[in-house]
Amino acid sequence: MHRFEPCLNFIGGRWQEPKTGQYGENVNPANGEVLGTWARSGPDDLDEAVRAAREAQAAWRLVPAPERAKVLQRVAQLLRERKEELARMLTMEMGKVLEEARGEVQEAIDMADYMAGEGRRLFGQTTPSELPDKFAMSVRAPVGVVGIITPWNFPIAIASWKSLPAIVAGNAVVWKPAEETPLLARAFAEVYEEAGLPAGVLNVVFGDGPVVGEAMLTHPGIDVISFTGSTETGRHIASVAGAHLKRVSLEMGGKNAITVLADADLDLAVDAIVWSAYGTSGQRCTAASRVIVERAAEEALLAKLLPRVEALKVGDGLDPAVHVGPVIHEAALEKIDHYVQLGLREGAHLLTGGRRLSEGDYARGFYYAPTLFAGVRPEMRIAQEEIFGPVLSVMAVDSFEEAIRVNNGVRYGLSASIFTRDVNRVFRAMRDLDTGIVYVNAGTTGAEIHLPFGGTKATGNGHRDSGQAALDVFTEWKTVYVDYSGRLQRAQIDNN
Ligand SMILES: NC(=O)c1ccc[n+]([C@@H]2O[C@H](COP(=O)([O-])OP(=O)(O)OC[C@H]3O[C@@H](n4cnc5c(N)ncnc54)[C@H](O)[C@@H]3O)[C@@H](O)[C@H]2O)c1
Ligand SMILES: O=C[C@H](O)CS(=O)(=O)O
Secondary structure (H helix, E strand, O other): OOOOOOEOEEEOOEEEOOOOOOEEEEEOOOOOOEEEEEEOOOHHHHHHHHHHHHHHHHHHOOOOHHHHHHHHHHHHHHHHHOHHHHHHHHHHHHOOOHHHHHHHHHHHHHHHHHHHHHOOOOOOEEEEOOOOOEEEEEEEEEOOEEEEEOOOOOOOHHHHHHHHHHHHOOOEEEEEOOOOOHHHHHHHHHHHHHOOOOOOOEEEOOOOHHHHHHHHHHOOOOOEEEEEOOHHHHHHHHHHHHHOOOEEEEEOOOOEEEEEOOOOOHHHHHHHHHHHHHHHHHOOOOOEEEEEEEHHHHHHHHHHHHHHHHOOOEOOOOOOOOOEOOOOOHHHHHHHHHHHHHHHHHOOEEEEOOOEEOOHHHHHOOEEOOEEEEOOOOOOHHHOOOOOOOEEEEEEEOOHHHHHHHHHOOOEEOEEEEEOOOHHHHHHHHHHOOOOEEEEOOOOOOOOOOOOEOOEEOOEOOOOEOOOHHHHHHEEEEEEEEEOOOOOOOOOOOOO
16 A cells, blocks of 8 residues: 655745645545545645745746757756656556556646747747837737646646646746645645745645635636636636636537448447547546447447457556546546436436446446447437546437437537548538537547647637647736837828
């Protein structure tokens, strides 16, 4: 059994006990063991972190961006050196299998490399002026103090997507990580510290969402809220922080589908479906929880898919033979089982799974059997609502047009995928799938960090993480006119 030191707050460059004196427990979902504790902070801890951030930002914004980028280069290097240690820790506290945990740490490394490059770009625009002897340009300016609120399913990748662009752009950060994954948050803060980030530029305040997170939404010292999590929490954040005129960037839930047309390479499609639906135990925002198949291919697809699902080995993600780890906690298990029972009542055909795993080694962890439903209709709740577990619903349709309608007929719009060999339908799908991300002949997961990441409808509010688009969340456009004519010139006077 591995026991870690308590996760303390990181404020103004110092590791501090919470002023509340209270701590929460960090539980390994694979076996129920307590890995350690985390500071259960209150609003006073947040106040101190925001003060430290404001003070630090006043100096940090004046550091040339290429110099700021050097810190990010060191962050990338330190993450590289600690990759295996961080990946193992991630598997222990979050549950995903080690191979995926390594992939997640690599995402943070890639993001650090990419955003370090931004230190030498942060491109603005220059454009001709209407008037002679006048120069016109726009530059990116930091916004100030950024409040970051993150979920447990990608505890370092998503934090890297938000903190790295914010910091390279000259902001300071106050970060409230998810209650379930404090170890990765502490480790990431340690990396920033060791990389030489000045005290106060990154502050971490552990705590409950409804306490510390909630206090961030109205705190006058925080200018931007960048949030990833459920649509329910995101909607609340938008209404509260929006009323305080904060910029609010939201990345929320999904109900992603893989469409398989009758001409598709079915083996390739099945590989993608298995990985997208059951990888990370279905707990990715981009996980495929629906398959939309042209009726002519339904029987052949299910014949290939079912044995692959039945062959998935469930267990502790540290075991290299395991494909599917535990889900995050008891409440998640209950939610998954609730939806499975609902699916049965709605008349879906359960082909495999559909139950908690609790015998033998499973008894102490939170395990659910990979579950496959066929005969699902688009209006059923299992085909409409985010379950966030290893549950996949297969629906048959009669045409490409119907497939697009079914794909788009949910309230979310994060990721969609289509398998076909017909180039015309590929381009129509690229145009008509109403999601922020579209894959062709690939599963619904596998985002690359140099492209925008986010979704439409109830998945987002128009902002994007990742890529250059992320800089729009963390910068203000400042437009500058320099008149070097030596006389008063006036634009917008009609001289014609
Ligand atoms: N679109 C994306 O990029 C993306 C990526 C990963 C996860 N997600 C979504 O995240 C969800 C799973 O994560 P979760 O269960 O941690 O989500 P969640 O909404 O329960 O929690 C996310 C974060 O919000 C905090 N929070 C909770 N209540 C709050 C409040 N009142 N004020 C401020 N902060 C509060 C939590 O403490 C946590 O840090 C799923 O819906 C998934 O689809 C989306
Ligand atoms: O960090 C989040 C995930 O990597 C996104 S994806 O599931 O790989 O697309």
